[in-house]
Amino acid sequence: IGLPTAxxxxxxxxxxxxxxxxxxxxGLDVHHAVYEWDYARQLxxxxxxxxxxxxDRDRARQELFSEAxxxxxxxxxxxxxxxxxxxxxxxxxxxxxxxxxxxxxxxxLSDFSISIPERxxxxxxxxxxxxxxxxxxxxxxxxxxxxxxxxxISYPDPALEAQIVMxxxxxxARDTAH
Numbered sequence: 001i002g003l004p005t006a007x008x009x010x011x012x013x014x015x016x017x018x019x020x021x022x023x024x025x026x027g028l029d030v031h032h033a034v035y036e037w038d039y040a041r042q043l044x045x046x047x048x049x050x051x052x053x054x055x056d057r058d059r060a061r062q063e064l065f066s067e068a069x070x071x072x073x074x075x076x077x078x079x080x081x082x083x084x085x086x087x088x089x090x091x092x093x094x095x096x097x098x099x100x101x102x103x104x105x106x107x108x109l110s111d112f113s114i115s116i117p118e119r120x121x122x123x124x125x126x127x128x129x130x131x132x133x134x135x136x137x138x139x140x141x142x143x144x145x146x147x148x149x150x151x152x153i154s155y156p157d158p159a160l161e162a163q164i165v166m167x168x169x170x171x172x173a174r175d176t177a178h
Contacts, residue, residue: 005090008131012088015129018081021090022074024097030104034114036071045069065118076114079124086126095134099141106144 005021012019022033042064049060072080078089094102108114112124132148134140156164 005092005133008088008090011129011131015085015088017085018087019090020074020078020087020128021092024091024093024095024101026096026098028097028101030101032073033101034073034075035116036073037065037118038069038071042069070116070119075108076122078128078130079112079114079122081124081126081128083125086124086128089128089130091130091132093135094132094144095137095140102141102144106141106147109144109147 008021009019045064046060074089078087081087091105094105097105109130112127113121115121132144155161
């Protein structure tokens with residue numbers, strides 16, 4: 001793992017909380033980052049309701065958009081951390097996501113809330129600790145950079161890199177020997 005990911009793991013361990021990771025990529029949309037409805041299960045439920053001739057449409061609609069059918073993705077999970085122990089949210093390689101997603105993320109990070117049309121607005125009781133990483137494949141928007149503590153981690157010099165590789169190789173050799 002890279003140093004920023006290891007740092008997020010360390011922060012979560014020190015705080016005694018969960019690490020939630022959102023891996024960014026080109027084409028990442030809000031539903032893959034926030035939530036989705038389990039359409040297959042909802043369809044099965046509709047078929048079951050039809051089979052037993054359930055006619056209360058309002059009640060059926062409420063059931064179809066209940067917690068049982070909600071698939072929580074990383075950003076929603078980060079809002080609903082355990083009381084007193086907000087999670088660490090690692091947003092990895094934010095520069096790989098499209099600018100539209102970056103704009104959404106900026107809004108998310110400003111108030112730590114998400115609106116789900118069928119459920120209402122969900123707000124974090126306690127803000128998660130957020131770690132953003134970037135590979136600098138593109139420049140991040142200035143508004144996002146202003147809201148972050150920025151720390152550049154440069155590549156190690158060749159001697160240190162060789163030492164790290166040798167150390168990891170010996171750890172792997174030990175692990176496979178056992």
